[in-house]
Amino acid sequence: MDKTVIRAKDFSHFFGAVPVLKNINMEIFQNEIFGIIGPAGSGKSTFLRALNRLNDLIPSSRTEGTLEIRGQDVYAPGISVVELRRRLGMVFATPVPLPRSIFENIAFGARLAGEKSRGRLAELVADCLKKTALWEEVMDRLETSALKLSGGQQQRLCLARILALKPEFIMLDEPTSGLDPISTMKIEETLRKFRAEYTIILVTNNTKQAARVADRTAFFLNGELIEVDRTDKIFSAPSDSRTNDYISGKFG
Amino acid sequence: MTRLERNERLIRLALLLVAFSAVSILVVITIFIFGEGTPVMFKYGLKKFLLSLDWFPLEKSYGLLPMIIGSLFVTAGALVIGVPLGLACAIVLTEFSSKGLRRILKPVIELLAGIPSVVYGFIGVVILVPFIRDNLGGPGLSVLAASVILGIMILPTIISISIDSLEAVPRSYREGSIALGATRWQTTRMVMFPAAKSGIIASIILGMGRAIGETMAVIMIAGNAATIPRSLLDPVRTLTSNIALEMGYAAGEHREALFATGVILFIIIMVLNTIANLTSKRRAP
Amino acid sequence: MRLHIDPKIEQRFFRALLWLLTGVTVFILFFIIFYVLKRGLPAVSLQFLTKNPVEMGKAGGIFSTIVGTVALTLLAILIAAPLGVGSAIYLTEYTRENWATRVIRFGSECLAGIPSIIFGLFGFILFVTKLGLGWSLLSGGLTLAFMILPTIIRTSEEAILSVPYSYREVSFSLGGTKWQTVTRVVLPSALPGIATGVILGVGRSIGETAAVIFTAGSSLHIPNSLFSSSRTMSVHFYILAREGISMSNAYGTAAVLIIAILAINVVAYTLMNRFMRKYC
Numbered sequence: 001m002d003k004t005v006i007r008a009k010d011f012s013h014f015f016g017a018v019p020v021l022k023n024i025n026m027e028i029f030q031n032e033i034f035g036i037i038g039p040a041g042s043g044k045s046t047f048l049r050a051l052n053r054l055n056d057l058i059p060s061s062r063t064e065g066t067l068e069i070r071g072q073d074v075y076a077p078g079i080s081v082v083e084l085r086r087r088l089g090m091v092f093a094t095p096v097p098l099p100r101s102i103f104e105n106i107a108f109g110a111r112l113a114g115e116k117s118r119g120r121l122a123e124l125v126a127d128c129l130k131k132t133a134l135w136e137e138v139m140d141r142l143e144t145s146a147l148k149l150s151g152g153q154q155q156r157l158c159l160a161r162i163l164a165l166k167p168e169f170i171m172l173d174e175p176t177s178g179l180d181p182i183s184t185m186k187i188e189e190t191l192r193k194f195r196a197e198y199t200i201i202l203v204t205n206n207t208k209q210a211a212r213v214a215d216r217t218a219f220f221l222n223g224e225l226i227e228v229d230r231t232d233k234i235f236s237a238p239s240d241s242r243t244n245d246y247i248s249g250k251f252g
Numbered sequence: 253m254t255r256l257e258r259n260e261r262l263i264r265l266a267l268l269l270v271a272f273s274a275v276s277i278l279v280v281i282t283i284f285i286f287g288e289g290t291p292v293m294f295k296y297g298l299k300k301f302l303l304s305l306d307w308f309p310l311e312k313s314y315g316l317l318p319m320i321i322g323s324l325f326v327t328a329g330a331l332v333i334g335v336p337l338g339l340a341c342a343i344v345l346t347e348f349s350s351k352g353l354r355r356i357l358k359p360v361i362e363l364l365a366g367i368p369s370v371v372y373g374f375i376g377v378v379i380l381v382p383f384i385r386d387n388l389g390g391p392g393l394s395v396l397a398a399s400v401i402l403g404i405m406i407l408p409t410i411i412s413i414s415i416d417s418l419e420a421v422p423r424s425y426r427e428g429s430i431a432l433g434a435t436r437w438q439t440t441r442m443v444m445f446p447a448a449k450s451g452i453i454a455s456i457i458l459g460m461g462r463a464i465g466e467t468m469a470v471i472m473i474a475g476n477a478a479t480i481p482r483s484l485l486d487p488v489r490t491l492t493s494n495i496a497l498e499m500g501y502a503a504g505e506h507r508e509a510l511f512a513t514g515v516i517l518f519i520i521i522m523v524l525n526t527i528a529n530l531t532s533k534r535r536a537p
Numbered sequence: 538m539r540l541h542i543d544p545k546i547e548q549r550f551f552r553a554l555l556w557l558l559t560g561v562t563v564f565i566l567f568f569i570i571f572y573v574l575k576r577g578l579p580a581v582s583l584q585f586l587t588k589n590p591v592e593m594g595k596a597g598g599i600f601s602t603i604v605g606t607v608a609l610t611l612l613a614i615l616i617a618a619p620l621g622v623g624s625a626i627y628l629t630e631y632t633r634e635n636w637a638t639r640v641i642r643f644g645s646e647c648l649a650g651i652p653s654i655i656f657g658l659f660g661f662i663l664f665v666t667k668l669g670l671g672w673s674l675l676s677g678g679l680t681l682a683f684m685i686l687p688t689i690i691r692t693s694e695e696a697i698l699s700v701p702y703s704y705r706e707v708s709f710s711l712g713g714t715k716w717q718t719v720t721r722v723v724l725p726s727a728l729p730g731i732a733t734g735v736i737l738g739v740g741r742s743i744g745e746t747a748a749v750i751f752t753a754g755s756s757l758h759i760p761n762s763l764f765s766s767s768r769t770m771s772v773h774f775y776i777l778a779r780e781g782i783s784m785s786n787a788y789g790t791a792a793v794l795i796i797a798i799l800a801i802n803v804v805a806y807t808l809m810n811r812f813m814r815k816y817c
Contacts, residue, residue, distance in 0.1 A: 094703070098708075257714055267631055274624035278687065279644075348555065367570075467652060511662075521650045525647050
C-alpha cells in the first residue's frame with residue numbers, strides 16, 4: 001500500500017533572488033527507497049536540505065509553497081526544527097566523523113537529545129553499529145578515534161550516527177561518491193535492508209546506483225522536477241526526452 | 253519548539269551583551285587616548301609637534317622630533333639585528349634540520365618571548381652597556397645598546413612566525429623543486445622562501461611593532477637624552493620612553509602632550525597593521 | 538656575463554652561514570636564561586619565596602610580590618577571558634561577516650599591538666585618577682585585562698574560524714541547537730587555540746612592568762583587598778635593579794620569574810597535547 005509520507009506542493013526555494021527549486025510537486029511513499037538523479041546544480045541536494053531545513057543556516061534562504069511530512073508543513077511557524085532534524089537523518093557526500101571516539105560519534109546525537117545514561121548509550125551504540133554491519137569491525141576499539149577508520153567505514157559510521165536518533169527517514173546525499181566499489185556495495189545492501197524500517201531518500205550522481213537500489217526515481221533538472229516514476233520504467237521507457245538524454249549520457 | 257530552542261534567544265542576547273561590553277571597552281580605550289591627546293596636538297600645532305626639536309614640557313615646548321627619530325633608529329637597528337638572525341634560524345630549523353630538533357627548539361624559543369622585557373633590559377645594563385662603553389666609546393647607554401637588545405627581544409617573534417609560514421608551504425613545492433634537480437639551498441631560496449613571503453613579512457612587521465612599543469628595556473639602556481643621536485654610540489630617547497619617564501610627574505597640558513605621544517604611537521601601529529594585512533592578503537602564486 | 542657558481546658550493550657556503558647565524562641566535566637566547574639563572578638561583582630559597590621584603594627589598598624575600606603577581610594576573614584573566622572568548626563566539630558564530638565585524642577585528646588587532654605604556658597611561662588617568670580607585674589591584678587588574686582583551690578576542694576568533702564548517706553541519710543535522718553546536722563541537726575543537734591566547738595573556742601580565750607600575754603602584758605590603766596597592770615581581774625586579782638596592786635579590790627575583798613563565802608554558806603545552814590527543 002503506497003502511503004504518502006512526504007508531499008511537495010508547488011514548492012519553490014530561493015537563495016535571495018535566485019530560484020534553486022521551482023514549483024516541485026512530488027510525493028514520497030512510506031518505506032520505499034526514493035532515488036533522485038540529475039546533473040550537478042539541478043537542486044537534488046537542495047531538496048534534501050529543504051526537508052530538514054538545513055538551508056535555514058543560509059541567511060538569504062526563502063521558500064514558497066508547502067513541503068509536508070505526514071500532513072504537517074515543515075515550514076509552518078512554531079515547528080521545532082530540532083525535532084524535525086532528528087526525524088530526518090542525513091548522510092553527507094563526504095563522510096564527516098567528528099574528532100572523537102567511535103563511541104562518542106554515535107552517541108553524539110543521543111547526547112544532544114538529552115540522553116545521559118552510559119548504559120543506555122552503550123546499548124544504543126552497539127545496536128546502531130550492528131545495523132550498519134560495522135560492529136564486528138570496531139567492537140574492540142570503540143574508544144579509539146573515528147578519524148582512523150577507512151572511508152567506507154567512516155560513511156557507515158555516519159549512517160550509524162543518525163540511526164541513534166531513531167529517525168523515520170534517512171536521507172543520503174551522494175553517499176558513495178568517494179568510496180571504493182566494495183564499500184559502495186555494502187552501503188547499498190544496508191539500504192535495502194533498511195527499507196522495511198525507514199523511508200529512504202537517495203540523491204545520487206550515479207544513475208546506475210539509482211537503477212540498482214531505488215524503487216522509484218525522480219529526475220531533477222535546473223531546479224525542476226522533470227519526471228518521477230517506478231525505477232524500471234524511468235530507465236527503460238522514460239516519458240520525457242530530457243530524462244532519456246540524461247540517462248543515456250548525452251549530458252551530465 | 254523544544255525548550256532548548258526557546259532558550260536560544262536568551263543565549264544569543266547574553267552573548268550580544270558580552271560582545272557589546274568587550275567592544276565598548278575597545279572603543280573607550282581608543283576614544284580616551286585620542287580624546288586626551290589630540291586637542292593639545294592641534295592647539296600646539298601639528299607640524300610643530302612632530303617636527304620641532306625642543307622637548308621642554310615644563311616650558312610648554314613639545315617637539316617630538318628627537319623621540320620620533322629615536323624610535324625610528326632604534327627600531328631600524330633592531331630589525332638589522334633581528335631579521336637576519338631570525339630568518340636564518342627559521343630557515344635552518346625548517347629546511348636544514350630534523351623535525352625532532354625543531355620540535356624541541358621551537359617551543360623553547362617561544363618561551364623566550366615570554367621573558368619580561370625588564371630582564372632583557374637588565375642584561376643589557378650589566379653586560380652590553382659596559383662592553384660598549386669600554387670597547388667602543390661613548391656612555392654605553394646608546395642607540396647601539398638599544399638596537400642590540402631590542403633585536404634580541406624580537407627574535408622569538410620573527411623566528412616563531414616565520415617557522416609557521418615556512419611549514420605552511422605545501423610539501424609538493426619542495427618535492428617538485430628537488431625533483432627538478434635543485435639543491436636544498438636553491439629550493440629554499442627560489443621556492444620556499446618566496447612562497448612563505450607574506451607570513452615572513454608579517455612576522456617582521458609584528459617584530460617591528462614590538463620594537464616600537466618596548467619601553468622598560470629601552471629606558472634602562474638607551475640613555476634617554478631628548479636629542480637627535482648623531483652616531484650609534486649616542487644616547488637616545490624613544491616615544492615610549494618619553495611617556496614612561498615623565499608620566500610620574502606630568503600634569504595638565506604636559507600630561508596631555510604625553511597622551512598625544514600615545515596618539516602618534518597608535519597611528520604608527522595602525523599603519524603597520526594595515527600594511528601587514530595587505531601583504532598577507534596577497535598570497536604567493 | 539653572469540658569474541656561475543656551482544650550486545653545491547653555493548649551498549655549502551650558505552648552509553654554513555645560516556648555521557653560524559643560527560648558532561649565534563640560539564647561543565644568545567640560551568645565554569640570557571643561563572646568566573640570570575646562574576646568578577639568581579643561589580639567592581632563591583624557601584625563605585626567599587615565603588618571606589616578605591625587608592628594607593625596601595635589600596633583604597628578606599619576595600613573598601608579597603608573588604602574591605601581588607598572582608592576584609593581579611588572576612584578576613586580569615578573570616575579567617578578560619570570559620569577555621574575550623564570549624565576544625569571539627558571538628562575533629564568529631552569531632553574526633554574519635560584515636563591515637562591523639571587520640572593523641572590530643581590525644581594531645582588536647591594532648589594540649593588541651599598542652605599547653603597554655599607553656595602557657599604563659590610560660589606566661593611570663582613568664582608573665587611578667578619574668575613577669578614584671587609586672593605586673590598587675583593581676586599577677592594575679582592570680588595566681591588564683583591557684590590555685590582553687584584544688589578543689584574546691583575536692586568537693579566539695582565529696581558533697573558532699579554523700574549525701571546519703562540516704562539523705557544525707553535522708551537529709545541526711543531528712538536531713543540535715546553535716548553542717549545543719558551539720559548546721559541544723566548535724569550542725572543543727577551538728580550545729587549543731583559545732587556550733594559547735589566554736596563556737599568552739597570562740604570560741604578558743606576569744612580565745608586564747610599565748602598565749603595572751603606574752596603576753597598581755609598588756607597595757611592598759601583602760595586598761589585603763582589591764583596593765590595596767601591590768607590587769609584582771617584575772616591578773620589584775625593575776626597582777631593585779634600577780635603584781641598585783640589591784643585585785643578588787634582583788637576580789633572584791628574575792630567576793623566579795623566568796622559572797614561573799617556563800613552568801606555565803610547559804604545563805600549558807602538555808595539557809594542550811593531552812587534550813588534542815583525546816579529541817583528535
